[in-house]
Structures are given as structure tokens and as C-alpha cells.
Amino acid sequence: MSQSYNSIKPNVIDDEMLQKAVEERLPEDIGKLAKREGIDFKDVTELQLSFRNILQIDNLWQFENLTKLQLDNNIIEKIEALESLVHLVWLDLSFNNIEVIEGLDTLVKLQDLSLYNNRISKIEHMDTLQELQIFSIGKNNLTALEDVVYLRRFKKLRTLNLTGNPFCEEEQYVLFVVAHIPDLVYLDFKLVSDTTRELAVSKYHYLIDPLEHEEAQALAQLEEKLAKQKELEYHKRLDEIHHATSYNIAESKRAEYNEDILQLSETLMTLEMQTVDQLEELIKDFEKNIAVIASTFIENVKGMMAQCRDLENRHHEKLLEISINTLEKSVKNELDEDLPDDVRELLVDKTTLVNMVNTSHNVHLLKIDMRECDILSNTYRWQASVTGKAFQNEIDRNRNRVKEIFQYIDNLQEQLDSIELLEPPE
The missing domain is CATH 1.10.287 (Helix Hairpins)
Structure with a gap:
């Protein structure tokens, strides 16, 4: 399921690797010019670092305008050093040795995330990814079907790949997932039919109804909290006028x-x-x-x-x-x-x-x-x-x-x- 590096010399992401990766993506004539005059990493929007035996993510802070990053087919063990990539829309970390979902908090614009073929056993630490539309976490170590409920918070999620996880062997796997993520269009590369959706709702309505009630209450509490915060901010601004120096x-x-x-x-x-x-x-x-x-x-x-x-x-x-x-x-x-x-x-x-x-x-x-x-x-x-x-x-x-x-x-x-x-x- 994951990559082994016992017989492979791990690499680090250094300037030489980054320079080479950027040049490889450029047309030949532009690449030659870039070698002579240099490349400003701030101008790079897409970066491919696949199949480079990378063990640790590092040195990417220079790519502050990056929107697409490929780190697939390496030997990465931990998701880290991505906090500066706030414009990232597409991230591929498939075929690595990652065990925990983490380090994604600042990637609030992320729409497409692949963690396919890793060692992950729990779906977690993704709360800020509210723009997520496509999520692939197939061929991992997910055993608790209830973990899928976590994905309900992603209201824009339309495509989900879970195939190859242990819980996919459960008889009601498809109906459970479709019932808990009602707006899902594709599951495991297959279109979710209206018939499947109706069966899922019918079978699991006793679980979904309380969930929807709890979510509505939580949303109301959040809106009330935000309203109070805005009111406090407004009064602070009034105080600023009172205490203006001129x-x-x-x-x-x-x-x-x-x-x-x-x-x-x-x-x-x-x-x-x-x-x-x-x-x-x-x-x-x-x-x-x-x-x-x-x-x-x-x-x-x-x-x-x-x-x-x-x-x-x-x-x-x-x-x-x-x-x-x-x-x-x-x-x-x-x-x-x-x-x-x-x-x-x-x-x-x-x-x-x-x-x-x-x-x-x-x-x-x-x-x-x-x-x-x-x-x-x-x-x-x-x-x-x-x-x-x-x-x-x-x-x-x-x-x-x-x-x-x-x-x-x-x-x-x-x-x-x-x-x-x-x-x-x-």
C-alpha cells in the first residue's frame, strides 16, 4: 500500500531540486532563458515533484502563489511545511507513507486533495478545507465506517474515492456513505444513481435526522456567536471615534x-x-x-x-x-x-x-x-x-x-x- 525506502536513498527538497523541477515544466526555449536569467519562484503556479524519493516536505515557502502541487509517489511520512501555500487549489500526496492527516489548516482554497495509497487510519484535521470538491483517500487503513460522517462538513464535496479501504467490504458501505453525504455525485469513480440515493435515505434516515438537527443547532449557535463578535467589534469602533486624537x-x-x-x-x-x-x-x-x-x-x-x-x-x-x-x-x-x-x-x-x-x-x-x-x-x-x-x-x-x-x-x-x-x- 505504501512506499518503502529501505533500499532507496531519501532525498530532501533543496533549491537544486526545485530549480530542476521548474525548468522541466517550461518549454525548451524558455527553459534555456530561465537557466541564464534565473527563475523567481513567486511566479510559479504549478510544481511537480513526483517520483523523487522525497522523505520530508521542506523549502516550499518561496512558492507563495502556487496553485497546483504534485508530491505523489515519494516516501513522505508527514504532511508539513505547506502553511505558506495559501493559494493552493490542487494537492496530490498519493502513494506515500503518510499516517496522519495534518498540516492542511491554511490551505483554505484547496478544492482537490488526493491522499490515495498511504497509511491513514482516520479522517480528521481537515475542518478549514471548506472549498473541497474532490477527495481521494482510497487504499488506506480506514476501518471505521463512522469516520465518513466527518465528511458531512464539506458542503461542496461532490467526488469521493474510498475504494480499497477495509470498511469498503461492509455490506451496506455504499448506502451508508451516500446517506451521510447527500450531495455526492461520484463515489469510487461511479455515478451515484437516484435509486441508490433513495435507498440510502430510506435505510439511514433514523441516523441522518438527529445529525441534521444537531448540525442546525450548532450552526445557529455559531451564527449567534459571530453576531455578538460583530457587535463587540462595532462598539470598539465607536470607542475609537470617541477617543480620536483630533x-x-x-x-x-x-x-x-x-x-x-x-x-x-x-x-x-x-x-x-x-x-x-x-x-x-x-x-x-x-x-x-x-x-x-x-x-x-x-x-x-x-x-x-x-x-x-x-x-x-x-x-x-x-x-x-x-x-x-x-x-x-x-x-x-x-x-x-x-x-x-x-x-x-x-x-x-x-x-x-x-x-x-x-x-x-x-x-x-x-x-x-x-x-x-x-x-x-x-x-x-x-x-x-x-x-x-x-x-x-x-x-x-x-x-x-x-x-x-x-x-x-x-x-x-x-x-x-x-x-x-x-x-x-x-
Whole structure:
């Protein structure tokens, strides 16, 4: 799984290796010119150091504008000395001897990370990589399937490779991963199908629902904490105006903070409009789902009522047949038992008997029709009420949020305007 260096002389990343690596990537004519005039490592954006028997990462601080770095197929044991590469977007550390994920904290722009074929046993220490879209950590020593839950924090992650790890042998491996990373498009080089996604959600919803609740609470707490920090920062800035050493400085700071308030207002309103658009799409999807539920229920009701009518028709035919037979026996005095007086009153003649049975049949059919009408009407009202309430709740939420934004901005503006500046010098 990893590279051995028992019989290989380890190399260090020195200036000579870096110079050579950069020159190799240049066209021949430019490479010759670079050798004569030298290369400024600050201008290099891509660096390939593959297959060089590197044991330790070092001496890369000069490549401050690097966006792509290949360190694959070496004998590296530790991820280190990358903190200055803050513009890195693509990093390949595959086929090395790395045991722990670390040293990536400053790489906040990283989108593509490969740790394929190493000795890693736990997914960790990657919290700052919020731009991560592609992550390959196949052929490592991952044994706990629960470690995959850690990857939920990467909201932009779309491609994931885990193949070759011990936990991939578990029967429900694919469904577990897809359930916990719902926006995943490719898993182990295969497109995640809608069928697989539905099965995953169905099987693991009892695990996902509590996770989503906990994440929502954590996000709310974080937003509250950030809001308090921003408020403290604002008050500190007001204090700066109070304690400004001159009128000009105070006036300059007040103008600066006034501009910040306007920008904050625009930002908050923009975010609210984005939220409105997102919720509008969600509510439309909700409305469609409710319509499907209502339609399915209505079709089921109609089917059941059709069965009721069919049973009533059969009952009517049987009852009419029995009634006529009974009437004929009564006329011939062939009845085996005495009938109640109210029944004998019906056995006057065939016309009267048929009319009575038909009337009973019509009453039963009417009751079935009325019951069906009541159920359908209630269903339509429920559908309209649920969707209408969802739209109205969003309208109310939006109005309240806009009102809160205006009140907050007005409060900030009033506090700023209430500060009395020192009199300007005459």
C-alpha cells in the first residue's frame, strides 16, 4: 500500500531540486532563458515533484502563489511545511507513507486533495478545507465506517474515492456513505444513481435526522456567536471615534463606519433575497410533493368508493332476487316461517316491492356519493391550507426579517450619529 525506502536513498527538497523541477515544466526555449536569467519562484503556479524519493516536505515557502502541487509517489511520512501555500487549489500526496492527516489548516482554497495509497487510519484535521470538491483517500487503513460522517462538513464535496479501504467490504458501505453525504455525485469513480440515493435515505434516515438537527443547532449557535463578535467589534469602533486624537481623525472614522453600515445593510438585504429565492424553490417543491400526496390519496379514495358502489350493486341485485322469490312464495303460501308484520306489508305486489328495494338502493348509493364528496372536499381543503400556510409563513418570515434588518441598521446609524465630535480647530 505504501512506499518503502529501505533500499532507496531519501532525498530532501533543496533549491537544486526545485530549480530542476521548474525548468522541466517550461518549454525548451524558455527553459534555456530561465537557466541564464534565473527563475523567481513567486511566479510559479504549478510544481511537480513526483517520483523523487522525497522523505520530508521542506523549502516550499518561496512558492507563495502556487496553485497546483504534485508530491505523489515519494516516501513522505508527514504532511508539513505547506502553511505558506495559501493559494493552493490542487494537492496530490498519493502513494506515500503518510499516517496522519495534518498540516492542511491554511490551505483554505484547496478544492482537490488526493491522499490515495498511504497509511491513514482516520479522517480528521481537515475542518478549514471548506472549498473541497474532490477527495481521494482510497487504499488506506480506514476501518471505521463512522469516520465518513466527518465528511458531512464539506458542503461542496461532490467526488469521493474510498475504494480499497477495509470498511469498503461492509455490506451496506455504499448506502451508508451516500446517506451521510447527500450531495455526492461520484463515489469510487461511479455515478451515484437516484435509486441508490433513495435507498440510502430510506435505510439511514433514523441516523441522518438527529445529525441534521444537531448540525442546525450548532450552526445557529455559531451564527449567534459571530453576531455578538460583530457587535463587540462595532462598539470598539465607536470607542475609537470617541477617543480620536483630533476632529479630522474622528470625522474620517465616522465617514468610514457610516460607509460600513451602508455596506452591511446591502449585504444583509442581499443575503435575505438569496434566502427568499432558496425558500421559494423549496416551497414550490413542497407544494408539488403535497399535490402528489393528495392526488395519490384521492385516487385511492375513488378506487375504494368504486368498490363500495360495486358491492352495493351486487347487494341490490341479490336483495331484489330474494325479495321477488319471497313474494312468490308468499302468494303461494309456501313460506317456511312466519315473517315480521313490517316485512309482510311490503309483500303486497311486485311493483311495490321492486320500488321499495330500488329506493333503498338509491339511498345507499347517495350516501356513498356524499361520503366520497366529503372526503375529496376535505382533501382539497387540506392541500390548499397546507400549501397556503407554507407560503404565508414565508411571507411573514421575510417581512419580519426585513423589519429586523431595518431596525438593526437604524440602531447602528443612531448610535453613530449620536457621537459628538470634538470641535474642529479654527
